Amino acid sequence: MSQSVAVRVSHLGKQYRLGATQASYNTFRDAIIQTATLPVRALGRVLRPSSAPSQRTLFWALQDVSFQVQQGEAIGIIGSNGAGKSTLLKILSRITDPSAGRVEVYGRVGSLLEVGTGFHPELTGRENVYLNGAILGMRRSEIARKFDEIVAFAEVEKFIDTAVKHYSSGMYLRLAFAVAAHLEPEILVVDEVLAVGDSHFQKKCMNKMSDVAHEGRTILFVSHNMQAITSLCSSAIVLNAGQLVFQGTAQEAVALYLQQSQDASQLYTDLRTARRKSNPKAIFESIQITSGQGESRFPKTGEDVQIAVQIRCFEPIRDASVCVVIWDSAGGRVIDANTRMAGQDVTLSQGDVGIWTFCLRDVLLRPAFYRIEAYIGDVYLGGIDYLPNALTFEVQMNPEYPMGTVDYPGSYRCQFEVQYYPAEQAVERSV
Amino acid sequence: MAVIDKIDQMNQGYNPYQTQPLVIESKTGWVSLRLREVWEYRELLFFLTWRDIKVRYKQTLLGAAWAILQPLMTVIIFTLFFSRLSGTASDGVPYPLFTYVALVPWFFFANGLAHAATSLVENANLVKKIYFPRLIVPLSGVLAGLPDVLLSSLLLVGMMLMYQVVPPLSSLVWLPLFLLVALITALGVGIWLAALNVNYRDIRYVIPFLIQLWMFASPIPYSSSIVSDAWRSVYGLNPMVGVVEGFRWTLLGVGQPPGIMTLISAGVALVILVTGIAYFRRVEKTFADVV
Numbered sequence A: 001m002s003q004s005v006a007v008r009v010s011h012l013g014k015q016y017r018l019g020a021t022q023a024s025y026n027t028f029r030d031a032i033i034q035t036a037t038l039p040v041r042a043l044g045r046v047l048r049p050s051s052a053p054s055q056r057t058l059f060w061a062l063q064d065v066s067f068q069v070q071q072g073e074a075i076g077i078i079g080s081n082g083a084g085k086s087t088l089l090k091i092l093s094r095i096t097d098p099s100a101g102r103v104e105v106y107g108r109v110g111s112l113l114e115v116g117t118g119f120h121p122e123l124t125g126r127e128n129v130y131l132n133g134a135i136l137g138m139r140r141s142e143i144a145r146k147f148d149e150i151v152a153f154a155e156v157e158k159f160i161d162t163a164v165k166h167y168s169s170g171m172y173l174r175l176a177f178a179v180a181a182h183l184e185p186e187i188l189v190v191d192e193v194l195a196v197g198d199s200h201f202q203k204k205c206m207n208k209m210s211d212v213a214h215e216g217r218t219i220l221f222v223s224h225n226m227q228a229i230t231s232l233c234s235s236a237i238v239l240n241a242g243q244l245v246f247q248g249t250a251q252e253a254v255a256l257y258l259q260q261s262q263d264a265s266q267l268y269t270d271l272r273t274a275r276r277k278s279n280p281k282a283i284f285e286s287i288q289i290t291s292g293q294g295e296s297r298f299p300k301t302g303e304d305v306q307i308a309v310q311i312r313c314f315e316p317i318r319d320a321s322v323c324v325v326i327w328d329s330a331g332g333r334v335i336d337a338n339t340r341m342a343g344q345d346v347t348l349s350q351g352d353v354g355i356w357t358f359c360l361r362d363v364l365l366r367p368a369f370y371r372i373e374a375y376i377g378d379v380y381l382g383g384i385d386y387l388p389n390a391l392t393f394e395v396q397m398n399p400e401y402p403m404g405t406v407d408y409p410g411s412y413r414c415q416f417e418v419q420y421y422p423a424e425q426a427v428e429r430s431v
Numbered sequence B: 001m002a003v004i005d006k007i008d009q010m011n012q013g014y015n016p017y018q019t020q021p022l023v024i025e026s027k028t029g030w031v032s033l034r035l036r037e038v039w040e041y042r043e044l045l046f047f048l049t050w051r052d053i054k055v056r057y058k059q060t061l062l063g064a065a066w067a068i069l070q071p072l073m074t075v076i077i078f079t080l081f082f083s084r085l086s087g088t089a090s091d092g093v094p095y096p097l098f099t100y101v102a103l104v105p106w107f108f109f110a111n112g113l114a115h116a117a118t119s120l121v122e123n124a125n126l127v128k129k130i131y132f133p134r135l136i137v138p139l140s141g142v143l144a145g146l147p148d149v150l151l152s153s154l155l156l157v158g159m160m161l162m163y164q165v166v167p168p169l170s171s172l173v174w175l176p177l178f179l180l181v182a183l184i185t186a187l188g189v190g191i192w193l194a195a196l197n198v199n200y201r202d203i204r205y206v207i208p209f210l211i212q213l214w215m216f217a218s219p220i221p222y223s224s225s226i227v228s229d230a231w232r233s234v235y236g237l238n239p240m241v242g243v244v245e246g247f248r249w250t251l252l253g254v255g256q257p258p259g260i261m262t263l264i265s266a267g268v269a270l271v272i273l274v275t276g277i278a279y280f281r282r283v284e285k286t287f288a289d290v291v
Helices: A020-024 A027-036 A039-047 A085-092 A125-136 A142-156 A167-179 A201-212 A225-234 A250-263 A423-430 B002-011 B035-040 B042-056 B063-085 B095-122 B124-128 B137-144 B147-161 B171-201 B204-216 B230-237 B239-252 B260-288
Strands: A005-017 A057-070 A074-078 A102-107 A107-112 A187-190 A218-222 A235-240 A243-249 A268-270 A282-291 A305-313 A317-328 A331-339 A346-348 A353-359 A368-378 A382-395 B022-025
Touching: A005 A085, A005 A218, A020 A282, A027 A039, A027 B095, A039 B147, A057 A085, A057 A235, A057 A353, A057 B095, A074 A085, A074 A225, A074 A250, A085 A107, A085 A218, A085 B095, A125 A142, A125 A167, A125 A235, A125 B042, A142 A167, A142 A423, A142 B204, A167 A201, A201 A218, A218 A225, A218 A282, A225 A250, A235 A250, A235 B002, A243 B171, A268 A382, A268 B260, A282 A317, A305 A317, A305 A368, A317 A382, A331 A353, B022 B035, B042 B137, B063 B124, B063 B147, B095 B124, B095 B147, B095 B171, B095 B239, B124 B260, B171 B204, B171 B260
Parallel strands: A057 A243, A074 A218, A074 A235, A107 A187, A187 A218
Antiparallel strands: A005 A057, A005 A102, A102 B022, A235 A243, A268 A282, A282 A305, A305 A353, A317 A331, A317 A346, A317 A368, A368 A382
């Protein structure tokens, strides 16, 4: 029985100090001051930084999480932002240690928390393939054997000896993913890497992922894309506020998660404390949705919708684009609206705070729950701030767009009427 | 292909997870140094070192010439200022040569130390996204300085030819050992600072002063013979004293042959390294959360 277990997680917990990154920069001074007064204690603090973070606010990013993954099983990990998904992956990939509990892993683990980790812009494509492969845990001989395959998958044969800083962002991503895709560990841990690139590339990635899943390898897969979860994974767990709230089939887990996000739907979200990568040049401070003539309520099918995002800039940004993307609950990308499509480049100076409002006309979405992704990116550096789940809102039923008795899944709901003619008449009309 | 597969299988012969699981749990107390793990990741060490070497002088106008220019400029400055002040300080050897011999290991040490100390923060993207023994990062920072030693040694050979100084061949075997002491010292101090730098970014500003002070606490622009006997035993606790004196003795034949002081230097270097690794291991589990 126990032979078939690939990963056993028992009572896993991870505690973080709130604002640890910012606060710790000051503590050297504190440490010195304390050295003057209480040398022993200060030395103890420097030597044992993990102990006794007394007055700081502690919170559990993960608490008492237990589950098992069988060998060859593809398991999805879902949950809203801050639910603890990334923390769980980091512990499984041994990047950070848990504060409580334990994990037993049976097999070689390969983790893909981002594509292109360790890529160096000054090195050529060839050199980066070897470097990145080594970083991901491949042997040199293994990389050499797969090299041609990797380059062919990435479709960059002609540029393989060019420094990757001259690559287009598409080529860069393709090469980065190609290396990662040829990693062959027994247990693969994957974070939202599929959220990059164009749709052609995303499809290619998904295909590769499902190949991997069908080869019988164990996969732990985190995504906001419910479609990807249900198509790749047989089972899934749902995390909420650091705790495991469900383990079962992928379909059931997705349904539960959607129910949760419906409960969480709102008109305004304060995003200042949202979890994001450290020290972005600019952040989304808030997002608000209004409907019709700017009324503070959820929209009905066919109404105008205004999405307002407030951005604060910490470091100058040039030629950036502010984007909002509306996703449906099945993981379909429904609407893209961004400043670049509107022909505007966003240039901000340090300290600027501004509100961008996207006024969407006649939004013909079916009554359901939708998630808004907010993204600021610049052409050269990519993502500046990225919140895949900035806000969840509801589109309510509009009597002018009849629903019928069954809730049909098509997201786009235009007005239509049905005409009927008997066949002969139809033929006559077409002649 | 079959051969490569075979090699792969041999490489993977040591697989600790096959029979018993890898256990991830909260570690408390002092942990072991786990040097075997570093050895298992030697290919990554190789690639990171190779990357550091390749990238070091990219986008510089003079490229690898900097490996020679740094000590050369320093020799010129020292010659202009110090040789006039203390004419007898170079033990009868031409002052530029006397100083340059010391600067070859010194720059290896100083640059290695500086690179290692900032390496974890500079490689934060790696540390946050992938697991590997973190020790590899400062280690590759120091090792990447070795080609610079070769380059700066070229000029050393040229200077020795010019001044017609012939080193006693039998003593040359000591040279790699002295270089090893410099490497261990740079690595030991670098590892201490790298680990501290993650939590306390003040370290970044401390490094230049530390290196400057250390330089004057080592017999680089002067001969260690000017240090009074009373202070010599304290002075010898600085491992770079042993390294620089060793280089001078091997290549120029001046000063004391390797003895007790050399052993003390090597011993101190090892102590710094071992305590550094222990401290590094102790705090490394928090790196990804803090860096």
